[in-house]
Amino acid sequence: MKHPLDRTNINNAWCPGCGNFGILKLLKEVLTELDLDPKNTVIISGIGQASKTPYYIDTHMFGGLHGRAMPVATAIKASNPSLNVIAEGGDGDMYGEGGNHFMHTIRRNPDIIHIVHNNMVYGLTKGQASPTSQKGFVTPVQVKGVSSEPFNPISVALALKAGFVSRVNIGNYAHAKTVLKEAFLHKGYALVxxxxxxxxxxxxNTYKWFRDNTYELESTYEKNNLLSAMQKALENDPIPIGIFYQSERSTFEEHFRGEDKKALFTLSHDLKKLQALFETY
Amino acid sequence: MKKMNVPFQTTISDPPVSLPEHTDQKYTPTHSISILIGGAAGTGIMTLENILSDAFKRSGYFVFSTKEYMSRVRGGSNTTLLRISDAPVNAPCWHVNLFIALDADAISHVHERLTSDTIVIADESINNEEIAITSMPMLETVKKVGNIRYANSYVAGVLFAMLALGTEILSQSIETLFDDQKPQENETAMQEGFSYGKSLTSSQLPKLPAPVSGLDNSMHLVNGSAAAGFGFLLGGCNMITSYPMSPSTGVLNFMASMSKEFTLLVEQSEDEIASLNMVLGGWFSGGRAMTSTSGGGFALMTEAMSLSGVSEIPAVIYLAQRPGPATGLPTRTEQGDLNLALYSGHGDFGRIILAPGDLQECIDYGYLAFELADRYQMPVVYLSDQYLADSISMIETVDFSTYEQRRYIKTTEASYHRFTFNDTGISPRGVPGLGEGIVVSSSHEHDERGQSTESYQMREKMVEKRQQKINLTIAEAFAPKVFGQGSIAVIGWGSTKGAIDEVLKELNDPRLFQVHFSWVHPLNPEHLEILKATEANIVIENNTTGQFADILKSYDVNIDHRILQSNGFSFFTDQLKEKLSKIIKEEK
Incomplete structure (x- = not known):
């Protein structure tokens, strides 16, 4: 299916049937339906199969290093606050290699959408455990099965008071679209x-497994309560999907710039002022 | 999309900038005197340094001060050296004319720097069997004034009396420096010290040279961190993302203080990996970003150095060196990270390494770091060190309006490709949100669009494009500065400039001349011809192996002698003079 946001003349490197196709389609549709200008949108990614997404969608992009999308995205948003900024990658990229940046980006609260493709396995390096792999998952490296506790991004994000914390299942496409749109409309850091x-x-963890082991948070669920959100985040049989928590506060960019959204490239320093400051020495 | 204006917008077809000409040295030194102050961390050596620097400057003297300190917040034994002269001084000396010991430990810490002529003054409670001490009732007096904290002002008073200077200027300095913390008590302590100092008969102190009139208004007292910071702001820096690390933190603090005055984002990152990745994000969207760090932190940045290389995103890294390996000597100095800066990052890519040698160069090269990063779209490493960063010296007024401002940013058309081939290798750099084009940046090998590729033909072309950029930086590299002429070149780079200058002036040997590199990499072979016409080349650098000497050798420059040091100190002029004299005797 052709889409106006398709990047042309590309060679998609994903395997047939991959869940990434659904996420790519979802992102393109959400951008279009929210009428976001691709010329004013940047996607920053790291390394891995998920991180290939921005190569297939015609917005600005920054293909960075493994695990390092978050600091790049934070700085891009800060130097031009009028851009729509999306950081995207896989569970290994964002929660493993980039775990430290994940935590500290949440604390900073830049106004960016953080999309993490979570398939509980390493794809590009061919099948090793990821931070979210379930205990007992056998791989060519974890031959006796995974022994580490799986990383729970939802509870970690909540512990750091992330302003928007959500989880969706790409197999539940309509629900995923509703949540991703909400993430875009949220001011501040938003984890999807x-x-x-x-x-x-x-x-x-197949399409069927995700369908059988997840349920949508009830319509009566109140997403402004951090404690009940944490309780939901720790449920794992079945796993809740939806918006666990939402609460807006001022952003990283606002802390520095206030209401000023001018791109840094339009500004220059007042050298007379610099001269006067030098003269005080 | 709204039309946006980029100030100073330009392209690579503009010839490279040149630095404004600076007037030649117009002062001839007669002599200088050296004062060493020793005491524990947290007892206020820095306060005394500030009072005295300010007061000597107001009195018409050139002041140079440098410190050596332990990696601790309280206790230990630290020193600050002040040199007072009638001409600029830009290096420390080992032996001193006067030593002020604020506690007993200070004496054992510095006893090797004392000669039989050194006057040692200390509180009357301090005794030493081997060293003659001029005692002063410091503690007893300041306790009467009200607090032991006033000891600094008391000592300043004693010293000014011993040097036959008046109290009027010292009062002004004290009033300025203590304007919000008990200036009156400090004034009283100073006056007490002054009258005691006048009663001292000991007068072996060398006389001060005659003061220079009008000096206070024309000169500025600045340390290397602040000078670098002024340079970075002059270069348009509007973002700094750093993890604090001695001895680079001075720049971070300075920039943070300036963020109250300018649109300047200052963020303390979670680690150095984030620091340099943020810098790249900042430049990608049109900011002018930098990070500050030291060797251990820079080691963590090397992956992002490589990203800067392949994605051709500019970056400025302020790397203040301290001795390694690993934690090494955290608060001391060395020039040991040249090879780290030069070889950091996997794969082949261009970079520029600058190493300023004095305050003027700290400003010039700070400005230049941003200009060059933007022009060549590559990382620029600004190498300083603890000695240069922490030393305070004097500089004439700099006219910031004489530095050309430029922004090599392109307003894109719909057909824009980020990595278009051309004959310079430098593709116009678009940024998101400026124009109609899409900016695609990749850590992978890529095509002209920026789209990742595994085509070997495209790989070859992109490798060639990046090589073209390196060739351009070589062609446009700044030549080393040559001072004087002769048959034996004394070669240095970075912070050794002042020490070598002073030693050569003192030796006054017609064979010796100074060649100083502040643009350290890449070198233009044509600039090295001067070193192939000499009878001998002597390289002086503050590291174990002679890292820069080895680079020169790789360009077939003969290195006849290396004067190396890696004890955590910068070069002391008196020690360096001795080492150099010995070598040139062999050269007869």
Whole structure:
């Protein structure tokens, strides 16, 4: 299916049936439906199969280093606050290699959308455990099964009081779209953890598994209560999906710039002022 | 999309900027005197340094001060050296004319720097069997005034009396420096010290040279961190993202203080990896970003250095060196990270390394770092060190309006490709939100659009494009500065400039001349011809192996002698003079 946001003349490197296709489609549709100008939108990614997404969608992009999308995205937003900024990558990229940046970006609260493709396995390096792999998951490296506790991005984000914390399942497309749109409309950092199957290397957590093991948060669920959100975040049988928590506060960019959204490239320093400051020495 | 204006917008077809000409040295030194102050951390050596620097400057003297301190917040034994002269001084000396010991430990800490002529003054409670001490009732007096904290002002008073200077200027300095913390008590302590100092008969102190008139208004007392910071702001820096690390933190603090005055984002990052990645994000969207760090932190940045290389995103890294390996000597100095800066990052890519040698160069090269990063779209490492960053010296007024401002940013058309091939290798740099184009940046090898590729033909072309950029930086590199002429070149880089200058002036040997590199990498072979016409080349650098000497050797420059040091100190002029004299005797 052609979409106006398709980048042309590309060679998509994902495996047939990959959950990433659904996420790519979702992102393009949400950008279009929210009428976001691709020329005013930047997607920053790291390394991995998920991080290839911005190469297939015609917005500005910054393909960075493994795990390092968040600091790049934070700085991009800060130097031009009028841009729509999206950081995107996989569970290994964002929660493993980039775990430290994940935590500290939440604390900073830049106005960016953080999309994490969570398939509980390493795809590009061919099937090792990821930080979100479930205990007992056997791989060519974790031959006796994974022994580490799985990383829970939802509870970690909540512990750091992230302003928007959500999880969706790409197999539940309509629900995923509603939540992703809400994330875009939220002012401040917004985590969207997206369950997706890796059809090649994860034979456990399949489309069916995600469907059978998740449920949508009830319509009566109140998403402004941090404590009940944490309780929901710790449920794992089945796993809740939806918006766990939402609360707006001032952003990283606002702390520095206030209401001034001018791009830094339009500004220059007053050298007379610099001269006067030098003269005080 | 709204039309946006980029100030100073330009392109690579503009010839490279040149630095404004600076007037030649117009002062001839007669002599200088050296004062060493020693005491524990947290007892106020820095306060005394500030009072005295300010007061000597107001009195018409050139002041140079430098410190050596331990990696601790309280206690230990630290020193500050002041040199007072009638001409600029830009290096420390080992032996001193006067030593002020604020506690007993200070004496054992510095006893090797004392000669039989050194006058040692200390509180009357301090005794030493081997060293003659001129005693003063410091503690007893300041306790009467009200607090032991006034000891600094008391000592300043004693010293000014011993040097036959008046109290009027000292009062002004004290009033200025203590305007919000008990200036009256400090004034009283100073006056007490002054009258005691006058009663001292000991007068072996060398006389001060005659003061220079009008000096106070024309000169500025600045440390290397602040000078670098002024340079970065002059270069348009509007973002600094750093993890604090001695001895680079001075720049971070300075920039943070300036963020109250300018649109300047200052963020303390979670680690140095984030620091340099943020810098790249900042430049990508049109900011002028930098980070500050020291060797250990820079080691963590090397992956992002490589990203800057392949994605051709500019970056400025202020790297203040301290001795390694690993934690090494955290608060001391060395020039040991040249190779780290030069070889950091995987893969082949261009970079520029600058190493200023004095305050004027700290400003010039701070400005230049941003200009060059933007022009060549590559990382620029600004190498300083603890000695240069922490030393305070004097500089004439700098006219900031004489530095050309430029922004090499392109307003894009719909057909824009970020990595278009051309004959310079430098593709116009678009930024998101400026124009109709899409900016695609990748850490992968990529095509002209920025889209990742595995085509070997495209790989070859992109490698060639990046090589073209390196060639351009070589062609446009700044030549080393040559001072004097002769048959034996004394070569230095970075912060050794002042020490070598002073030693050569003192030796006054017609064979010796100074060649100083502040543009350290890449070198233009044509600029090295002067070193191939000499009878001998002597390289002086503050590291164990002679890292820069080895670079020169790789360009077939003969290195006849290396004067190296890696004890945590910068070069002391008296020690360096001795080492150099010995070598040139062999050269007869």
């Amino acid at each position: 953890d997206i369950f997706q199957p890796c059809v090649v290397f994860n034979k456990v």
